[in-house]
Amino acid sequence: MKRIVILALILALLLAILAGCSNSGPTTGTGTAPPPVSPEAPSVNRENDLPGKVLKVHFLDVGQADSILVQFPDGRNMLVDAGKNDDGPRVVSYLKRQGIEKIDYLVGTHPHEDHIGGMDKVIRTFEIGRVYMPRATTTTRSFKDVLLAVKNKGLKINTARAGVTILDQGNLRAYFVAPCSSDYEDLNDWSAVTRIEYGATAFLLTGDAGARSEAEMLASGANLRADVLKVGHHGSHRSTTTAFLKAVAPEYAVISVGKDNDYGHPHRETLVRLAEAGVKVYRTDRDGTIVFTSDGKNITVEKKGRR
Template identity: 50%
Template sequence: MKRFLLKNQKFLYILLLVILFTTLLVSGCSFQTFPETGKTSQTQTGDNLPEDRSLPSSSSLLEVNFIDVGQADSIFIKFPEGKTMLIDAGNNDDGDKIISFIKKQCVKKLDVVVGTHPHEDHIGAMDDIINTFNIGKIYMPKVTTTTRTFKDVLISIAAKNLKITTAMGGMTIPVEDDVKVEILAPNSAHYEDLNNYSAVIKVTYKSTSLLFTGDAEKLSEEEMLKLGFNLRADVLKVGHHGSSSGTSEEFLSAVSPKYAIISVAKNNDYGHPHKETLRRLAAHGVKVYTTADNGNILVESDGKNIRVGRVN
C-alpha cells in the first residue's frame, strides 16, 4: 500500500509540474516566432514572409508590430531599451485585440501614443487604450471633429489628467539615446482633407529607419518634399491603406524604401490597395506586404539589418 501511494505521489508531482509549466507558457509573454514559410500575398512584389536574416538577441532590437486591424491602422513599437510607442488604435471595435496584443508583450505603460488624425479607423479604440494602460505623452494634430469617437478620446485623456502635445512637422519626440523619432508632418495650419493633417513619423535606429505616414496624401507629401525633410527610409508604412491619393512618384523616390507595409482589409469596399500604388511600388523594386494577406507583421532592426516576419 505504501509503495502504491509513493508511486502515485510521484506521478501526481510530475503531473502538477507539467500543468504549471503549461500554464506559464500560456499566460506569459508571447514569443515572437518567424515560421520557415509564409503566405504569399497576391499583391506582394517581394519574397514571402519571413526573410532569412540573422539578428542578435531581442534585447538590442527595435521591434515594430503592424497589428492586423482590418481596414484601419495600429502600430505598436518596442524600442531597444524597453520604451514603447503606439501609433493609432484601429476602429472602435478593435480595442480588445490591440490591448491583448500589447499585454502579450508584457507591457503596462505606453511611453508615447500618437493619434495620426481623428478618423475613426485610426483613433477608434484610442480611448480603450488610454483607459487600460499607463500613458506617458500623447501627440495629435491640431484639428477637431464632432464625432462621438473623437469625443470619447478627449474624455479618456481628461479623465487621466493627460494633455495633448500638438504634432507638427519639424518636432522630435524624445524616447531613447540610440533612437531618433521625428514628426515630419503636418506642415500647414489648415487642410481641406482631414487625411492631410496626418502626423507623419520617422523612426531612425542607428543606420536603419522606418516612415509611418498615417493617411497623408499627395499635398502633405509635396509639403514634406518642399521643406527638404530627409524622407529616406528602409521601411514605408504606405499612406491611406495604399490609396492612389498618396505615395506619389516623387515621394516614393525620396523615401526609396526596400520594404512597404500596407494595413488593409481583404476585399474592402475601397479597392485598397489601388493598382496604381502597387505599380509604383513594383517599379521601384519595393517588397510589399499587406496585413490582409499576412496578418500581424513584425519588422525588427538591430540598427544595421532589417528583418520582416509574421507574429501571432
C-alpha cells in the first residue's frame, strides 16, 4: 500500500512538471511514468570559435559518488550529478568558490542517490537553465526531492538520450551518446553519457553506464574518442570493457570513488585494463578533486587534494 501511495505521488509530480509538454515516450522498466520531455534548444553558432579561452572540467571529491563541474570557455556552466544527499552543501560550496551563479545545464545521469542526492540543494540554490535526465524513475526519496525542486523552480526536465545536443558553438560541442535504448533492467545502464568536444580535445563522462550501454554506444557508431574518460560506475568491473576502452583511447582516466568503500571499487580488473592500455589514472579517493583544463589543443591537470 505504501509503495502504491509513493508511486501515485511521483506520478502526480511528473504530471505537474509536464504541464504543457508532450510525454508520449515509452515507460521505464520501473512501471512508473518517465520524466517529461521538453523541446531541445541547443546553442548553435557555427561562425565563432573561442580563441584564448579554456574549458575546465572539475571532478569533485564527493566520496563514493559522482559530481562533475564543467566550465565552458564561453562562460556557461554545466553540472553533471551532485553527489549524495549529504554532499549537497559541499557541492554548493565548491560551486560558489568557483564564482558560479548560474548552472546553465544540469544533468542527472540516472536516479541513484549517489548521483542525484545533492541535486535538489543545487536547484534551490542557483539559477538553473536546462535540466536533463534520462527517462528512468525510482520511488526513492532522493528522486522525489529532485522532482519537487524542479517543480518548485518552474523548470522542465529534458530527456537525456543518445543524439540529443546540449550545445553546439563553433569548436565547442556537448551532446549525449547514451542511453541508446528505452528499456534497461539495470538502472545504471540508463546513465546519460556526455561527450564534450573543445577544439582537438574531448571528454567522455559515463555516469554508471555498464557493459550493455557500452556495447550499444559502440554499435551506434558514435564518436567515443576522448582524451579524458570518466570511468564508469566508480571503476566497477562491470564497466570499462576492453572494446569500449579501445574505442575511447583516453590519455587520462578519472575514477570517482570513496576511500575504503564497501564495494571494493575500483575493481582490480578495471585497473588492469586501464594499465594495459597505458592510461594515466587519477582517483578522487587518493588525489581529491581533480581539474582538467583544455585550451582546445592541450590538456593540463591539477590535483586539489582531499576534501
